[in-house]
Amino acid sequence: MKTETGTRLLAVDNLRVLLTALVVAHHVAVTYGNIPLWYYTEPAADPSGTALDILVVFDQAFFMGFFFLVSGFFTPGSHDRKGGRAFVRDRLVRLGVPLLVFLLLLRPLLTIGEHGMPFWKWYIVSWDPGPMWFVEVLIVFALLYAWWRRAGGQRAGAERGGAPSLKGVVLFTLGLAAATLLWRIPVPQGTYVPVLGLPTPYFLPQYAAMFAAGVVAFRRGWFEALPGRAGRAGFVVAGVATVVLLPPAPRPWPASGACGSSPCPRRSAPCSAARWSSAGPAVPGCRRPTWPPGTPPWPAASPDGGHRGDGGSARRPRSSRIWPAPPAGAAAPGGRPPGPSCPIPRPRRPAPVL
Structure with missing residues (x-):
């Protein structure tokens, strides 16, 4: 199936739409499931809450990583077109301004209420980027990429090379699994970083690796070169892995009624x-x-x-x-x-x- 028209990859557009819908479903599931990590929660009084918890555990394993993959894919081209200084300025304006607007203005409105302390004190101790944590991390990744380019890590221009090999995909997967395992020794599941507001810092190896993979994919034309059968095979592998790994996965929140x-x-x-x-x-x-x-x-x-x-x-x-x-x-x-x-x-x- 043709995935490209002109210079626009339709498959990437489809992926962005799917991920956006999944984010909405994810937070609806958090609201009505048994994992109360959202602004408002109303846990279900029937087994549907467990089904929503399964959805959260399932998509949390990959969907934010895919967002960073897409972000990384569009980063080199933006840097090539604008140059280093303009690229950094653009990222700070387009990402930094919304982040500050949320932190300084919207966040206090979302947290209005009686907190047992003066509002000015609550304003300070409740500092947290909330759902804008993704933008916060993306700014850091963009600045690191700009620094790497300035240090001579990569030159502008295409470096087409075809689709990644099966061996490369397997090694990337094993390397990411090993890095995540080692990272979660000092940063176990459930860790929360206050002030910075990172709700899932134990996934940082995945976020960084997927962003880097997106950068490489742009340079080497991976998305254009991937055959349709690779997508179908990946879907099957992901399904089998889910069936095998999801049941023994640790619960992010114990079952209802658990003591x-x-x-x-x-x-x-x-x-x-x-x-x-x-x-x-x-x-x-x-x-x-x-x-x-x-x-x-x-x-x-x-x-x-x-x-x-x-x-x-x-x-x-x-x-x-x-x-x-x-x-x-x-x-x-x-x-x-x-x-x-x-x-x-x-x-x-x-x-x-x-």
């Missing part, structure tokens, strides 16, 4: 009672960590028995994540809730945004 490490104890009454009991865990496996000093007091109770970061407001703005209500008679020292044993966003800062 022990469950981050959402309101879904498990016994575990919730054990967590909130000042006498310590009453259920095996239930832990009762503590919030760090300076954590704001409990938000006001909502009519449904939960606790909301908006002080019980019915508007449910950005800070309206529901925290579990303590069982009757279970008081936390100093009026502050005991902390969860996994990363429920604390009221001190916004939730990590996938």
Whole structure:
């Protein structure tokens, strides 16, 4: 099938449309699934939440990497046309200005609510690029590419060479897997980088490798030279890998009703009672960590028995994540809730945004 018309690759356009739709579906799934890492969450009360969790785990494994692949593909041509200085200036304006607008103006609007501290203080401690983290990382990659070009790492002009070999694809895959494995020793799954706001820093080797692969693909004409059978074969391999690797994959968020490490104890009454009991865990496996000093007091109770970061407001703005209500008679020292044993966003800062 012909994938090119003039100088425009229709296959890349199709990929961008597909990825954009997948991003929308991904965040809808986060909203209504059991992984509360979004501005507003409303977990499903039926098994559909588990299906949405599976979608999130599945597409998180690759879809942002593909965005960086596409970004890397368009980077060399832009640098060639504009030159180094103009390229950097263009990237800082086109990417940096939206990032600053979100950080300085839109972010505070999304986090309006009662946070147990003056708004000016909340404005500072809640600093987080939110969904603009992709733009933040892309600026860094673009600047590194410009520096590499200035250092003589690559000259302008095409270096056509045909499609990558099967051996090259296999070696790239194995190398990326090894790099990711080593990277996740100091940066395990679930790590969150505050201020920078990176929700998935444990995927950085993939993001960097895919961006670099996009740069090389542009220079060597890989996308134009790939035959249709390569796409079909890749689709089959990806499907088989998903079937084999997805079931044993670690859950980013324990199943509904799980005790022990469950981050959402309101879904498990016994575990919730054990967590909130000042006498310590009453259920095996239930832990009762503590919030760090300076954590704001409990938000006001909502009519449904939960606790909301908006002080019980019915508007449910950005800070309206529901925290579990303590069982009757279970008081936390100093009026502050005991902390969860996994990363429920604390009221001190916004939730990590996938």
